Amino acid sequence: MTSSPTSFDIPKTSRAAVVTAFEKPLEIREIPIPELEPGAVLVKIDAATVCGSDVHLWDGSLAAIRPLELPIIPGHEMAGRVVALGSDGITDILGAPIELGERILFTQGRCGTCYHCTVAGQPNLCANRQNYGVNCETFPYLVGGFAEYCYVYPTSRKIKIPDAVKSEWASAASCALRTVIKAFDELGPLQSWQTVVIQGAGPLGLFATAVASHLGATRCIVVGDPADRLELAREWGATDTVSVAENPTAEARVQAVKDLTGGVGAEVVMEFSGARTAFGEGLAMVRRGGRFLVGGQVGPHTVEFEPTAITRGHIKVIGSFSASEAEYWRALQFMNDTRDRFDFDRMLSTRYSLDQVTDALAGMQGLREIKPVILPNGAEFTDV
Missing domain, CATH: 3.90.180.10 (Medium-chain alcohol dehydrogenases, catalytic domain)
Known part of the structure; x- marks a missing residue:
């Protein structure tokens, strides 16, 4: 030095x-x-x-x-x-x-x-x-x-x-990665046997894939596009990917996840896409008794959904916004360590x-x- x-x-x-x-x-x-x-x-x-x-x-x-x-x-x-x-x-x-x-x-x-x-x-x-x-x-x-x-x-x-840690990496960590680190805190413990679905293959979704993999998730499904982002998701730990282009409707994407999970859905679904339809379809991807974390919805759009699905499915819906100063430090340590x-x-x-x-x-x-x-x-x- x-x-x-x-x-x-x-x-x-x-x-x-x-x-x-x-x-x-x-x-x-x-x-x-x-x-x-x-x-x-x-x-x-x-x-x-x-x-x-x-x-x-x-x-x-x-x-x-x-x-x-x-x-x-x-x-x-x-x-x-x-x-x-x-x-x-x-x-x-x-x-x-x-x-x-x-x-x-x-x-x-x-x-x-x-x-x-x-x-x-x-x-x-x-x-x-x-x-x-x-x-x-x-x-x-x-x-x-x-x-x-x-x-x-x-x-x-x-x-x-x-x-x-390169300055370019640190810059990306200062919002996207720290937001993901905070979201996993809000989510609660992640067990290795639980399937994680990540909606979105942008920076938030890709960082979430890396963190889920690092925390020991043995099954991680990423829903998104384009193809180069899904390729990177697989490099960073995604075991399966669902292309939006190949599954252009919400129903098709939900069915793709159901097919990959034996028809029951995932224990954990994390929304990081920001897409208008992502809330409703993400909720439909959650297994009964599972958790649905919403971290990517920032636009002014509104959606309709069936609240009964939350009650009937005993689903925990968790909102996560931004992060605190501790997550800046922890995001840098994650990059340094991995x-x-x-x-x-x-x-x-x-x-x-x-x-x-x-x-x-x-x-x-x-x-x-x-x-x-x-x-x-x-x-x-x-x-x-």
Whole structure:
């Protein structure tokens, strides 16, 4: 390990890709680099990865979850190197000092005083949390990952990235994998003899496949598409896959799962697709007495379903939203501990510059990309 630098040259502004109108090409703007409040940190972004929520921000549908006040720098999955500290004594989640030059992830800012932050111990549900990917014309301006630099809120927890974990991996872990880690906590114990069905073969579904396999699931069925994602799911532990293209109706997909489970369904079904029909068909895939975890539904759509199926089947329906700071750390440890088993580079698709962010978003929207990587500062690969 080399010694930490004593200072960095900080510019007055940072290039950033900005959403100025929904589903229109992003603009490249020079955004002021703000003065740092006590406890705040400035990072130079090594890598940012595109989340499905970034696509929903770009097309405007994320407004069903939280207000969207344009213009906005998207990007909430990012890993960066600390280049400035707003005060002395800033520490990481484990209490270790944060030093200049260190690579970190960082959480959303939380208020620390509401019911969910204090009594319930659920900061992921904090109604007052400070999100990344918000308006860039008000202080602190630079709060999105698709930029050369990013301002880290004083109330954001900072998590150091292990030396063996690439920044691109860490970026993907900071939302998709941590969300999956939290979902498995909410799900409860997973027994090796239980069949797990995972709806969706995007980043959430693929990470869920890896975690289920790592936890010892000997039967894991992944429902999704396209073919390259199902191939990766099999590499990461799926014993069976169900193609949406080959089973184009909800009834066909439910029947495919029933056929693979002797007609009874799976003990555990985890919904990570976000598809409108996924709730009803996922519920129909659950074996009587089983568990159905819903973690991918974020859009404004509504569906009809038969509540009696829950009662009659004695099914536990579990919602899981985002994650807390502990899951950032645990997601990084999972990557560090399993990097020889799971080739995390296989999930990461094309590398894009800031000028190409619109192409990255469109590629993910069109399912041509699994997890695009944005390299705001131009490096082809990030050294670790």
